[in-house]
Amino acid sequence: MKVLYIAAECKPFSKTGGVGDVAGELPVALKQQGVDIEIVTPWYGSITLPGADIPFNGRAERAGIVTTDVKGVPVNFIRNSAYFETDYSRGLVRPPFENPDLFKKDYSRPYVDSGKIPFYDDALRFSFFSEACLELIRRKKPDVVHINDWVLGYLFGYMALEKMPQKRVLTIHNIGYQGNIGRESIKGWNIERIAKHKSVGKLFADPRPKWKSVNALRLAMELADQVNTVSPTYKREMTEAENPARYFEGGKGLEKVSQRLDDAGKLHGILNGFEYKSDPTDAAFEKLIAEKSKTKKSLSRGFAKPKGLLLGFVGRAVEQKFKLLKESLDGKCVLEHILEIPNVNIALVATGMKEYEDFLHGFVGRSNFSATLEFAPGKAQEISLGADVFLMPSLFEPCGITQMESLSCATPPLVRWTGGLVDTVKPHTDPKGTGFGFDGRTAREVLENLVQAVKAAERMYREQPEKFLDMQKRGFKQRFLWSTAAKEYVAKLYRSR
Template identity: 35%
Template sequence: MIPCLLDANYRPYGKHEQVKTVFTIHNLKYQGIHGRERILDLLDIPERYLNENGVLKDGAPNFMKSGLVYSDRITTVSPTYSSEIMTAYFGEGLDGVLHEQGWKLSGILNGIDTETYDPATDTQLAENYDSESWRIGKPACKQALQEELGLAIRPDVPLAAMITRLVDQKGLDLLLHILDEFLQEDIQFVMLGTGDPDYENALRAAADKHPDKMAACLTFSQPLSNRIYAGADMFLMPSLFEPCGLSQLISMRYGTIPVVRETGGLVDTVEPYNQYEGSGTGFSFTNINAHEFLFTTKYACEVYRESPEAWQGIVSRAMAGDYSWTRSAQTYVDLYEELLRATS
């Protein structure tokens, strides 16, 4: 609401006229919708702003829409997501507003803290490693994780993982639809996260059915999450939508190969493996389809088992990526400086 309040209560009276606002969308789904009377009681918003061209959406004050309409620039957390949200499917009812305001919208990728997430110095790991020593360090971390979670100690079997909130956005329905079939393969699977009780119960039941192949850790633990990033071979992200996603960046930093759906920031950060060019840092599938997800994951497992040199190349390329905030921060600085120049 700050851009609206500036426009309504300060600029008309010669105050803060040089102040510019940048509104950053993380997830368009969460819009801050409130009752009209409550907002009138709490905020000094003139009546002329309380209409469908202003802060109202379908008759209710909408904080997200207010930010879109009255800010000087809009950013979101990946280039692909900035395009997706201007479509009806991803727009959460605001795609029309975003089309109108699209001239001031840009997507800037998130980064991660590469000092916090560094397998060379992470104190939670059984053995530290870097892009040169991962062939020794990752197997040690994998064995330690298998021991910790009661899985069979098998260096040859691909170990897949998910660390996520258990909500529909993260593709849990896709996973559960094929999980039993998935676990018929010679594979292991670790889930870490909490959320919807129905998802928790289904995952708990699957782990009870396959105790030597699956561990369901229905909690959240930062130390355990780091050990999973280091010990797993691949990281699954079948998201229905993903504004940016950080887990794929952390997993690649740790040499754990992402298997993702092509949406939002996952498109911008994970290059699909191409066996003919010897390129890529992960595996991807296009549609919201459980068996497409399954087939892509099985293909990743096939490369892991049957093409070890190709797999090593994927890991090395993933670990060589720059996932820091450096480039993104400079893009934000450039945007702020552009706005400041416009006021001078």
């Protein structure tokens, strides 16, 4: 079985989020299961490569192709200076952009947004990339073409139009990103032929008619032979409607498509794996706890009560991660309520949206709060290791990797019961508990239960240190392996009919 695994990012070459981790780790595990697999990803650097001329939007674009490997898995880079290297694509010269110089963006990284039309830049870049992938498919002749997220959805449209025989597999890492773009914005593009096709074009239309847009993720879902997402619980959530009244994201308008796929046995939830740095032995745990104690002392030096419970957070300052902390509860934001709990300290590293960075900056100077609002990988590692509890009050979490990392550091996570967090963290009330959690049937319940979960963590840490240590040990020894995930990919996605 020969598989082409196609992703917009792949570590160690490019990475902005979970897709890069998965693309750099899963194919290695699949190869170990006997799958003949190759990775395809854009080249975001500048080297001279052999390649092919790709007809695109009325002209020929040069696509260079080079191969290297990740732990023995071949990696095919597709290079084009206009779409993956320059300040802005030549495509922006066309209408609707009267002065493209106003929208210059760095195209040498995976995802960009000029701010003019949502998804415009990446729709342009990755529709070209999808055309270039067609050439690789013709040359490589794989049995399976496996794509990741909406940016590669156009490829399945092209394959359907050309009646290519390969099995089509889609992995959805976040159903909230769908590549919606107005039909008027793609006039003259190659993907317009997908939209105009009598049957395939209907699958390209956004399911919300009033939007008058195309939807690349829906196209990929409809044309895929098998679809998976990155945890069993997130798969279920994708089939349910959004409910803002209790901070529930759901299928974001694609829940009916998801439900139809699930009913047909074509939608699967396969939990991501994690690359562990140590073996789950008692000796390794004891060594880690000693390192953890030293690191916590270093992190807590500026706090008024350095021996209190240390909550840690590492991640992006975005709505998904911080909305619940910013919400008002009885006249104060939730973060304020948490900081008022006796013997609770917070240390975090976060960078992202100005709204949330400004929100966090407002707490700097408190005797129990420390924030690093810039990219600081060294500090982030310190917090993951030195914190007593890792805070993850996410609106949604398709799988999540930071809770797996915190568990491996003997740092119990405190999570919202959503998505992959449900599948990886057991509640502290369970005899096999590995962390703390919260949710609710209403918005108020969600916020109140978040504060109560922090109180429960502080209480166990202070009153039941041996029980807390046992929980740390269980989390440290827990394993979410890529080899397990790879077996499911082969059985459920590649070999299934």
